[in-house]
Amino acid sequence: MQPSDVLVGLDIGTTKVSAVIGEYDENDQLQIIGVGTAPSTGLRRGVVVNIEATLKSVDAAVEAAEQMAGREVQNVVTGIAGGHIEGLNSRGVVAVTGRGREITRTDVDRVIDAAKAVVIPMDREVIHVIPQEYIVDEQGGIKNPLDMIGVRLEAEVHIITGSVTSAQNLVKCVNRAGFKVESIVLESLASSRAVLTREEQELGVLLIDLGGGTTDMLVHIDGAPYYTSVLPVGGAQVTNDLSIMLKTPMEAAERIKREAGCCYAPMVEEGEPVIIPGVGGRPPLQAKRSDIANIIQPRMAEILTMVRDKVQKKGYLKRLFGGVVLTGGGALMPGAVELAQEVFHTAARVGMPGNYHGVADIYRSPEYSTAVGLALFAEEAMGHETREPSVKPKSGGMLTGLRGWLRNFFE
Numbered sequence: 001m002q003p004s005d006v007l008v009g010l011d012i013g014t015t016k017v018s019a020v021i022g023e024y025d026e027n028d029q030l031q032i033i034g035v036g037t038a039p040s041t042g043l044r045r046g047v048v049v050n051i052e053a054t055l056k057s058v059d060a061a062v063e064a065a066e067q068m069a070g071r072e073v074q075n076v077v078t079g080i081a082g083g084h085i086e087g088l089n090s091r092g093v094v095a096v097t098g099r100g101r102e103i104t105r106t107d108v109d110r111v112i113d114a115a116k117a118v119v120i121p122m123d124r125e126v127i128h129v130i131p132q133e134y135i136v137d138e139q140g141g142i143k144n145p146l147d148m149i150g151v152r153l154e155a156e157v158h159i160i161t162g163s164v165t166s167a168q169n170l171v172k173c174v175n176r177a178g179f180k181v182e183s184i185v186l187e188s189l190a191s192s193r194a195v196l197t198r199e200e201q202e203l204g205v206l207l208i209d210l211g212g213g214t215t216d217m218l219v220h221i222d223g224a225p226y227y228t229s230v231l232p233v234g235g236a237q238v239t240n241d242l243s244i245m246l247k248t249p250m251e252a253a254e255r256i257k258r259e260a261g262c263c264y265a266p267m268v269e270e271g272e273p274v275i276i277p278g279v280g281g282r283p284p285l286q287a288k289r290s291d292i293a294n295i296i297q298p299r300m301a302e303i304l305t306m307v308r309d310k311v312q313k314k315g316y317l318k319r320l321f322g323g324v325v326l327t328g329g330g331a332l333m334p335g336a337v338e339l340a341q342e343v344f345h346t347a348a349r350v351g352m353p354g355n356y357h358g359v360a361d362i363y364r365s366p367e368y369s370t371a372v373g374l375a376l377f378a379e380e381a382m383g384h385e386t387r388e389p390s391v392k393p394k395s396g397g398m399l400t401g402l403r404g405w406l407r408n409f410f411e
C-alpha cells in the first residue's frame, strides 16, 4: 500500500470506532475512498477508560479503512467529547497600529490572543478558539476585518476547553496503534461541518449528536458556534431501560431497539408483535411494539428535554430559525425527528454526511457524521488552505491553541 497525505478522520466513540479516509480528486471534489468501523469497548461516556481495548478498536477500524482505500494511514485527526467539555464566549480588544490604520493579519492574531486570555484552570486546555464576529470602531457583524481601516479592533470568540488528561489518553491510544494525531477536534464541531448547511448555521441551528455514551449539543448563530455542551447520557441508557423492563440481556435489548424501536408512540400501529428472546431457560416472550415505544420514548424525551433546558437557560432557544438537526446513531431511531419537533416546537431533520463521491455509500449515515467531519478538518490540520471561507489566524484557524500541548508520545 502506498503512504500518502490522505485526509483521515478517526472517531473514537463509546459504541464504535470509525475511520474515514478522504482525498481530493483532480477536480477538487472530496472523495471518500475508505471507511472502516469496529466495536468500541474501552470508553465510558465518551472518555477513554481502557487504553488496551481502545487501541485494538482503533487498529481494527483503521485497518479496515486502509484495506478499502488501498492506502496506508499515518496521520489522523481525532475527535474529543465527554462531560468535561466546556464552551464559553469571550471578547478581546486591541488598537490598530499599522500604517494607515489598515487592519493586518497580525492585528487579527493579536485580537484573537487577547480574546483567548481568560483564566483557564490548570487541568483544562483550550481545544478551539473560533471567531464569531469582529467589531471595527463600534461597527459589528464583520466576518473578515482584513484591510479595513479602523482604530479599535474587537473580536468575539467561542472558546472550547477540555480535560488535559482525557485528551492525552486519546492521543496515547492512537499513538500505540501506530498513528500520529495531527489534531484533536470537538466531535460536535466535526459533525456540524459534515451535516449542517451554511444557511442553517447563519439562521441559527442546534446540532444534537445522539451517541451511545454522550449527547453532544452545539448552537450555531450567524455562522459561528455560540454554545457547546456534552451530556454524559446517550443511547446506552435507552438500551439499559429496555433490558430492565423486558428482563432481557443488554445485547438482546440493543437488537430489539435497533430492529423494532420507535421513540414516538403515535407512529406505531396497535398490536404489532415483537419477540423477546428467552433467557436462562425461559421461553421467548411476545411483546407489542407499542409497549417498546412506551419504554423508549420517555428516556429519549428526557434526553432531548435536558438539551432544550440547557439551550433555553442560555437564551438561544428562540434564535433557532434554522431548527434542530439530529445526528449520531440515535438519529436512526424512527420517531426521533417527530419527538424533537414536539420537544423543541421547531422544525427538525436528520443530518447525515453529504454526497462525496468515492466508495459505496456506507458513510451516508448519521453514525458517520463525526468521522466524515474529522476528515474534513484534516485538510486544515495538515496545513492546507481550507475550502471553508473562514477568517483564520496564522496559527491554524479553529485548531489554534492546541499545538502547544498536543504531544504525540511514541513508545
Ligand SMILES: Nc1ncnc2c1ncn2[C@@H]1O[C@H](COP(=O)(O)OP(=O)(O)OP(=O)(O)O)[C@@H](O)[C@H]1O
Binding pocket: 012, 013, 014, 015, 016, 017, 040, 045, 046, 081, 210, 211, 212, 213, 214, 215, 234, 235, 236, 239, 254, 257, 258, 259, 261, 327, 328, 329, 330, 331, 332, 333, 334, 366, 367
Ligand atoms: N437503527 C437504530 N435505531 C436506534 N438506535 C440506534 C440505531 N443504530 C444505532 N443506534 C444507537 O446509536 C448509538 C450509537 O451511536 P453512535 O454510533 O453515534 O455512538 P458513538 O459515536 O459510538 O458514541 P459517543 O458519540 O456517545 O461516544 C447506540 O446507543 C445505538 O444503540
Ligand SMILES: [Mg+2]
Binding pocket: 011, 013, 014, 187, 209, 211, 212, 328, 370
Ligand atoms: Mg459519536
